[in-house]
Amino acid sequence: MFQLDLKSGVPISDQIVNGFIKLTALGILSGGEKMPSVRSLASQFSVNPNTVQKAYTLLEQNGIIYSVKGKGSFVSDDEHSHKAIIDGATKEFCRAVRTAHQLGLTKDDLIKCIEREADV
Amino acid sequence: MFQLDLKSGVPISDQIVNGFIKLTALGILSGGEKMPSVRSLASQFSVNPNTVQKAYTLLEQNGIIYSVKGKGSFVSDDEHSHKAIIDGATKEFCRAVRTAHQLGLTKDDLIKCIEREADV
């Protein structure tokens, strides 16, 4: 699974969202696969069920998972969840590009950073 | 100057920090130039002096400005403040690159985004 950092200042629900997004992006979770139940994951993380439910609601709003009352929550079809993740990550990254550009980083600076961090 | 958005959820002190970083990056504020006093800026923004002081402390920690008790706060030398801004922005951008890369965006995806957002 993944770890939570209670002292990071990042909301627990956001950490859970990001954790599952990464598991899905890495292919560790695949389309149709069953998510842990709200209550069991809350127990596993020693966290309130409401916090997990909030995370699941956010994941569903972003198209990463879907939930069925009485049955459980499931990862969306591979194409759908993959597209949702790429779209979200692209939007977020473009925001970072704009900010960096406004602060004076040139196109070359940005590309150099990519060469360094995202090597092949 | 710049605007504050009290309803954005972004801490006011952070907004003030980012505002001055952008003014400095754009060359609107130059090395040695005097910053507004803590009290006057707080009055201008209708905000508590402590909030402005917190922002100034952060700006000083980041090397963008320096403060002299009794005299005021001043923008650091051009080379120094410029380097501080570029360093900070680079660090932040590289973090964004790593995150995007982990979520499955390829080097080409990232470069395309740069072409689109940071034209020329």
Next chain:
DNA sequence: TAACTGTACTAATTCACATAGTACACCAAA
């Protein structure tokens, strides 16, 4: 039916952020 699932509330708690107020040390100008 029983045990599980998601979902929807309200109430209480926690904690970072912001405010309010005061005080002190320092600098410059009158």
Next chain:
DNA sequence: TTTGGTGTACTATGTGAATTAGTACAGTTA
């Protein structure tokens, strides 16, 4: 020296989002 402006430090208080706690209801499955 005095006066007024500056940065800085501190405590106390208010506020709002995040989290917890508890309960309840509806749906599925064995």
